[in-house]
Amino acid sequence: MRTSVLLLLAALPAGLPAQSRKPQLPPHPNQPATQEIQTEQVVAPKQAPPVPSPQVVAPGRMEPEQVKALAHRIWLAQYRLNDLLSQVHPEKWKMSPGVLQSFNQSMDSLHKALEAQEGWRGQLETRPDSLYLGFMTYVAISAALPRVEGVAQIVAKYENGSFGAQYSQAGNQLFDLQQILEPHLAALLKNQDNAFLVVQNNLASCQSELSLAEHNKGGRATPIANIAPEFKGHGRAAHSANSASGAKHGAAKSTPAHNPSTSPPQKIQKK
Numbered sequence: 001m002r003t004s005v006l007l008l009l010a011a012l013p014a015g016l017p018a019q020s021r022k023p024q025l026p027p028h029p030n031q032p033a034t035q036e037i038q039t040e041q042v043v044a045p046k047q048a049p050p051v052p053s054p055q056v057v058a059p060g061r062m063e064p065e066q067v068k069a070l071a072h073r074i075w076l077a078q079y080r081l082n083d084l085l086s087q088v089h090p091e092k093w094k095m096s097p098g099v100l101q102s103f104n105q106s107m108d109s110l111h112k113a114l115e116a117q118e119g120w121r122g123q124l125e126t127r128p129d130s131l132y133l134g135f136m137t138y139v140a141i142s143a144a145l146p147r148v149e150g151v152a153q154i155v156a157k158y159e160n161g162s163f164g165a166q167y168s169q170a171g172n173q174l175f176d177l178q179q180i181l182e183p184h185l186a187a188l189l190k191n192q193d194n195a196f197l198v199v200q201n202n203l204a205s206c207q208s209e210l211s212l213a214e215h216n217k218g219g220r221a222t223p224i225a226n227i228a229p230e231f232k233g234h235g236r237a238a239h240s241a242n243s244a245s246g247a248k249h250g251a252a253k254s255t256p257a258h259n260p261s262t263s264p265p266q267k268i269q270k271k
Contacts (some may be wrong), residue, residue: 040152049133060182060186060187061183062131062184064128067124067125067134067179068128068131070177071137074117074121074174076172077170077173077177078117078174080119080173081110081167082114083156083171084167085107085110085111087163088151088155090103090158093158095158103154106151106154110147110150110151113144113147114144114145117137117138117141120137120140121137131188131189134181134184134188137181139181139187141175142178145171145174145178148168148170148171149171151167152168157261
């Protein structure tokens with residue numbers, strides 16, 4: 001028994017422990033010889049896209065449906081004024097013809113102002129997003145209000161105070177509606193002014209960038225050698241002038257001067 005154990009120990013390779021080891025696999029041909037220790041990578045979680053902020057509405061700006069409702073209220077105030085004007089009978093008042101004529105002219109001016117106001121108001125009700133129509137409606141109301149007040153004062157003086165107060169009340173209602181329309185128009189004008197300013201700034205920035213990009217792009221100017229200019233035809237003209245002057249001098253030399261001593265005597269004819 002002891003002899004067999006010794007023989008078994010002698011058969012084991014030298015330097016190896018008696019315990020069995022796990023066999024090592026050969027490296028993969030595509031695997032590098034030395035492997036780096038892989039560290040854990042911490043990936044930040046993806047951020048959610050920013051939620052768009054709600055559109056900031058300028059104070060005083062109204063939606064199209066609100067503008068339509070305001071235009072309808074303006075029509076109701078106009079209808080009340082026209083109804084009051086139909087109840088006026090200035091021919092029954094005790095007033096001078098001049099005052100009566102002036103009042104009739106004021107009534108005609110008020111009717112025309114209300115007609116113009118209704119024209120712009122009706123278009124605004126059809127196109128409530130139009131800044132132009134809203135502005136013209138505002139201007140038409142401004143033109144009608146002083147005439148309403150003038151008629152109210154005359155009616156209160158020659159008819160009765162309560163009847164004149166009804167005109168003033170209708171005019172005040174129309175004025176209040178105009179004040180509601182004013183901030184809406186101001187908001188629209190502000191938006192257009194801001195948009196124009198942005199476009200103007202962008203255009204100035206583009207022009208500045210373009211000028212910087214085109215700066216020295218064509219290179220410097222090449223100097224030209226200083227060469228005396230050659231005037232063609234100058235020598236020919238001078239030669240022609242010299243030839244002409246020489247011909248004149250030759251003609252003068254060839255023509256002999258008149259000498260009275262050398263001229264033959266003239267015969268004197270006897271009568």
